[in-house]
Amino acid sequence: MPKTAYAALSKEDAKREFDAVSARYAELKAKNLKLDMSRGKPSKAQLDMTSDLLTVLSEPEQCVSDGLDVRNYGELAGLPAAKKLFAEILGCKPEECFIGGNASLTLMYDLISKAFTHGLKNSDKPWCKLDKVKFLCPAPGYDRHFRITESFGCELITVPMTAEGPDMDMVEELVKDPAVKGIWCVPKYSNPDGVVYSEKTISRFAHLKPAAKDFALMWDNAYCIHEFEGDYVPFPDILSLCREAGNPDMVYEFASTSKITFPGSGVAIMAASENNLRHIRPILATQTIGFDKINQMRHVKYFGSADGIRAHMRRHADILRPKFETVLRVFERELGGCGIAEWTHPRGGYFVSLNTMDDCARRVYRMAKSLGVALTEAGATFPYGCDPRDRNLRIAPSYPELDELATATHALCQCIRHVSAEVLIREKALGSLRE
Ligand code: PLP
Numbered sequence: 001m002p003k004t005a006y007a008a009l010s011k012e013d014a015k016r017e018f019d020a021v022s023a024r025y026a027e028l029k030a031k032n033l034k035l036d037m038s039r040g041k042p043s044k045a046q047l048d049m050t051s052d053l054l055t056v057l058s059e060p061e062q063c064v065s066d067g068l069d070v071r072n073y074g075e076l077a078g079l080p081a082a083k084k085l086f087a088e089i090l091g092c093k094p095e096e097c098f099i100g101g102n103a104s105l106t107l108m109y110d111l112i113s114k115a116f117t118h119g120l121k122n123s124d125k126p127w128c129k130l131d132k133v134k135f136l137c138p139a140p141g142y143d144r145h146f147r148i149t150e151s152f153g154c155e156l157i158t159v160p161m162t163a164e165g166p167d168m169d170m171v172e173e174l175v176k177d178p179a180v181k182g183i184w185c186v187p188k189y190s191n192p193d194g195v196v197y198s199e200k201t202i203s204r205f206a207h208l209k210p211a212a213k214d215f216a217l218m219w220d221n222a223y224c225i226h227e228f229e230g231d232y233v234p235f236p237d238i239l240s241l242c243r244e245a246g247n248p249d250m251v252y253e254f255a256s257t258s259k260i261t262f263p264g265s266g267v268a269i270m271a272a273s274e275n276n277l278r279h280i281r282p283i284l285a286t287q288t289i290g291f292d293k294i295n296q297m298r299h300v301k302y303f304g305s306a307d308g309i310r311a312h313m314r315r316h317a318d319i320l321r322p323k324f325e326t327v328l329r330v331f332e333r334e335l336g337g338c339g340i341a342e343w344t345h346p347r348g349g350y351f352v353s354l355n356t357m358d359d360c361a362r363r364v365y366r367m368a369k370s371l372g373v374a375l376t377e378a379g380a381t382f383p384y385g386c387d388p389r390d391r392n393l394r395i396a397p398s399y400p401e402l403d404e405l406a407t408a409t410h411a412l413c414q415c416i417r418h419v420s421a422e423v424l425i426r427e428k429a430l431g432s433l434r435e
Helices: 012-029 046-049 049-053 082-089 104-117 143-151 166-172 198-204 238-246 275-287 291-304 308-335 361-370 401-432
Strands: 034-038 098-099 134-139 157-162 180-185 216-220 249-257 268-271 340-345 354-356 371-375 392-395
Touching: 012 401, 034 046, 034 401, 046 308, 049 291, 082 249, 082 291, 098 157, 098 275, 104 143, 104 157, 104 216, 104 249, 104 268, 104 275, 134 143, 143 157, 143 180, 157 166, 166 198, 166 308, 198 238, 216 238, 238 249, 291 308, 308 340, 308 354, 308 401, 354 361, 354 401, 361 371, 361 392, 361 401, 371 392, 371 401
Parallel strands: 034 371, 134 157, 134 180, 180 216, 216 249
Antiparallel strands: 098 268, 249 268, 340 354, 354 392
């Protein structure tokens, strides 16, 4: 039905559209769908593509890296070869890399946790001794980031996202408050908007003048080499930029191979100034004698170099691209011109961000769920799980097979049209009452 804007439909046409969408909804309901577009997980094909990683180390003699037997204790901060490999990806120095365990989220949680228990390098006291800790959360953003700082009792402050990254006028103003101790950032292909921070935004971050001298710029570069469309987009080394701007200890950069090799069984990286690492290392040494160096070595051997990783990412792109194209094609076909939703057209990362009309996202989420289509919960992309306009939905196209994805997206669109038509009919009815 209509490719006309919903707002321009007559009351009768709106009712006809509602009935047509309701019929399609009933048909879909009868299909007992069980489809999942909720989390950004690589598909089986992507995991299978990396199977050789499992067999690169088979003999004891292969388990030696720079003279070090990787099967034994030692090297808390990771294998030198792994530091070199990931420094090449991030553009920082190997000495600024700390290679952790299987997931970057653990390193982020750990850093915040240590800020509370021990303080960061430039803290006067641990954050747990402070009356209030505030944390900036660019939104829409990554729910798990927000939850980390929420779990430590921080007050979360929403900063709107723009096409160039977080609203920097607002960030620069907010950091004048000494209780504001940090900000979550995903600088390339942000989750969920797919925004690549502009050069200007990045420079403003590097030159930030926070009142808190232990302000933590949590720079989660989770999607730094994850383009699925177009050429590789280079990004600047945030550590150098912060150093040059006189803020050498402000930034902590994170990355992992979760969406390069195996999520949950990859290698995580934290890059920070050597001074910061000197501060953190002894605290971490109480917690662990070392992380999984065998896995670090597997990754080093499997890829060989940063170019090897980038070539591998092009193979991921070939699997991911058609999935994003499918979602966007169905959105355009089902919602284009209706004026009831808008969505992003990312070139990398793992998500499409969709905005419904205000006050509709939760209802769409519930309707989709009742059809058997799982989405990330409405509201999740905002601090405290509360989207003030109740309109943002995060779509994760990577996991389902193409045909399932087309079905799930089609079903989601019917839910959006159903809820929107209902709102429209109610508005029209109210309008005629007023007349
Ligand atoms: N950071 C961002 C922005 C993410 O979107 C995700 C996963 O979706 C992660 C981190 C999780 O990374 P890891 O598996 O390394 O903990």
